[in-house]
Amino acid sequence: MKVNSFFYCLGQGFAGIKRNKVFFLASVATIAACVFMVGLLMSVILNVNYVIKEAQDSVCITVFFEPEVTETDIADMNKRINEWEEVSRVEYTSPEEAWETFKEEYFKDNPELAEGFANDNPLATSASFTIYLTEISYQQKVVERLESMTGIRQVNKSEITASALSDFGKIAGGASLAIIIVLLAVSIFLISNTITTGITVRAEEIRVMKYVGATDFFVKSPFVFEGVIIGLIGAIIPLVVLFFVYRSAINYVVEQLQTFSSAFAMLPLKTVFVLLIPVSLILGAGIGLIGSSIATNKYIKV
Amino acid sequence: MIRLEKVTKTYGDNHTHALDHVSLNIQKGEFVFIVGDSGAGKSTLFKLLIKELQPSSGEIYVNGKRVTRLRRRKIPMLRRDIGVVFQDFRLLKDRNVYQNIAFAQRVISVPASKIRKNVAEVLTLTGISEKYRSYPDQLSGGEQQRVALARALVNKPKILLADEPTGNLDPGNSKIIMDILEEVNRRGTTVVVVTHNHEIVRHMNKRVINLKNGIVVNDIGEGGLRA
Numbered sequence: 186m187k188v189n190s191f192f193y194c195l196g197q198g199f200a201g202i203k204r205n206k207v208f209f210l211a212s213v214a215t216i217a218a219c220v221f222m223v224g225l226l227m228s229v230i231l232n233v234n235y236v237i238k239e240a241q242d243s244v245c246i247t248v249f250f251e252p253e254v255t256e257t258d259i260a261d262m263n264k265r266i267n268e269w270e271e272v273s274r275v276e277y278t279s280p281e282e283a284w285e286t287f288k289e290e291y292f293k294d295n296p297e298l299a300e301g302f303a304n305d306n307p308l309a310t311s312a313s314f315t316i317y318l319t320e321i322s323y324q325q326k327v328v329e330r331l332e333s334m335t336g337i338r339q340v341n342k343s344e345i346t347a348s349a350l351s352d353f354g355k356i357a358g359g360a361s362l363a364i365i366i367v368l369l370a371v372s373i374f375l376i377s378n379t380i381t382t383g384i385t386v387r388a389e390e391i392r393v394m395k396y397v398g399a400t401d402f403f404v405k406s407p408f409v410f411e412g413v414i415i416g417l418i419g420a421i422i423p424l425v426v427l428f429f430v431y432r433s434a435i436n437y438v439v440e441q442l443q444t445f446s447s448a449f450a451m452l453p454l455k456t457v458f459v460l461l462i463p464v465s466l467i468l469g470a471g472i473g474l475i476g477s478s479i480a481t482n483k484y485i486k487v
Numbered sequence: 488m489i490r491l492e493k494v495t496k497t498y499g500d501n502h503t504h505a506l507d508h509v510s511l512n513i514q515k516g517e518f519v520f521i522v523g524d525s526g527a528g529k530s531t532l533f534k535l536l537i538k539e540l541q542p543s544s545g546e547i548y549v550n551g552k553r554v555t556r557l558r559r560r561k562i563p564m565l566r567r568d569i570g571v572v573f574q575d576f577r578l579l580k581d582r583n584v585y586q587n588i589a590f591a592q593r594v595i596s597v598p599a600s601k602i603r604k605n606v607a608e609v610l611t612l613t614g615i616s617e618k619y620r621s622y623p624d625q626l627s628g629g630e631q632q633r634v635a636l637a638r639a640l641v642n643k644p645k646i647l648l649a650d651e652p653t654g655n656l657d658p659g660n661s662k663i664i665m666d667i668l669e670e671v672n673r674r675g676t677t678v679v680v681v682t683h684n685h686e687i688v689r690h691m692n693k694r695v696i697n698l699k700n701g702i703v704v705n706d707i708g709e710g711g712l713r714a
Binding site: 187189190193389390392393394395396397398399400401403404 | 537559560563564565566567571577579590591593594595596598599638639642
């Protein structure tokens with residue numbers, strides 16, 4: 186398509202919108218609702234993943250050994266556990282290190298009380314491994330494997346429930362996905378109707394275009410442009426709304442919730458919107474393109 | 488320029504023949520009237536030539552193109568060789584005379600500078616230069632048909648098809664239209680006029696193809712009987 190023809194068709198696309206205001210507004214509103222839901226879902230999923238990732242980094246399993254286990258056995262176990270694909274790293278804490286940490290934590294204010302244990306480490310049997318996982322969901326599997334190993338007295342797992350976070354994500358995702366599919370179908374249907382109305386209004390013009398030898402592409406282009414413009418406007422509106430909603434949510438989390446728990450963390454605005462803007466625009470334009478293509482292919486024939 | 492070989496077109500389940508084994512040949516630069524009563528098959532013939540319809544059987548050639556086998560994407564190129572004019576003008580009411588004519592060029596991507604020149608030329612040819620800013624509703628029937636003619640001619644077609652171009656016009660305006668068509672033909676364009684206005688046909692003294700119930704009943708040339 187030549188440059189002047191491109192701008193002509195684009196201009197005709199805008200002219201079509203002007204002629205067809207009510208349908209235009211209905212289409213924009215539906216696409217906006219659809220893109221808003223997608224944006225909201227994406228923001229939630231991104232943040233749930235972020236929280237899981239953060240939790241994952243802090244979650245670990247602590248393993249204590251039977252009294253008869255020797256240093257050689259421990260070194261051997263360390264080597265074997267390190268080879269498991271679910272394990273990212275293993276840290277060994279000797280009884281001495283355990284006592285030092287304990288002392289610092291509990292006898293900080295009364296160091297003289299700890300002096301009584303100078304030659305008799307009460308944590309002599311508290312050598313341990315701290316095992317970090319590659320993924321939080323592996324926790325149960327690794328715990329079961331550790332418990333089945335000989336020489337292990339006790340396995341302490343992290344109380345943070347990875348599955349709860351994942352389940353929340355899945356439920357939110359499933360419900361939103363259903364709503365998005367319905368809105369997507371309604372959006373495409375409405376855009377298609379808007380374009381069909383435009384085609385009906387301009388039936389005489391289309392007929393003349395065909396008689397003078399305009400190509401199929403040229404006849405259809407203004408309507409496709411119209412659909413894409415509607416789609417893009419329908420995508421920009423929820424992006425602006427989401428921007429303010431997300432910003433308020435971040436402020437709320439920082440000011441209110443993080444005082445209770447550091448688990449309430451949110452991804453920065455920029456990180457989310459770098460992904461959200463292209464996805465929303467492509468989605469809006471895609472809905473417009475599909476809706477208008479359905480209408481033009483059905484009602485415009487050379 | 489136009490050749491039909493045993494062209495048949497049937498409609499509906501009862502296979503009503505709109506055209507029945509029609510064969511005819513129109514040479515480059517000819518001026519031909521196609522006459523006949525309603526239902527004779529004139530409009531069907533018109534639509535077949537611009538490939539708005541596909542024949543049930545037979546072959547059609549227009550300007551060297553085998554229309555019957557033409558691919559869909561090639562149809563616009565066929566139509567750029569054919570200018571069409573209708574009884575009801577089919578002008579765009581929201582555009583003025585200049586815009587209506589320029590529209591035909593714009594939609595086939597002619598550059599703006601050439602559009603201005605070409606539109607001015609056809610406005611002069613059809614004698615409506617002074618009305619170029621008027622809207623269709625501000626024009627008489629004769630003037631509207633001249634605009635329609637200018638629009639059909641602006642792309643410099645090799646063939647001009649006119650379907651009842653004087654059907655809605657008084658004798659004075661009909662004569663103006665026919666004079667323009669004759670001038671267009673004199674400049675080398677093949678002109679085919681579908682009409683049932685016997686007065687004009689007699690007056691013009693051109694080749695006349697007479698259709699009746701989808702059959703060519705006679706084909707009378709300028710100088711005598713042809714077929």
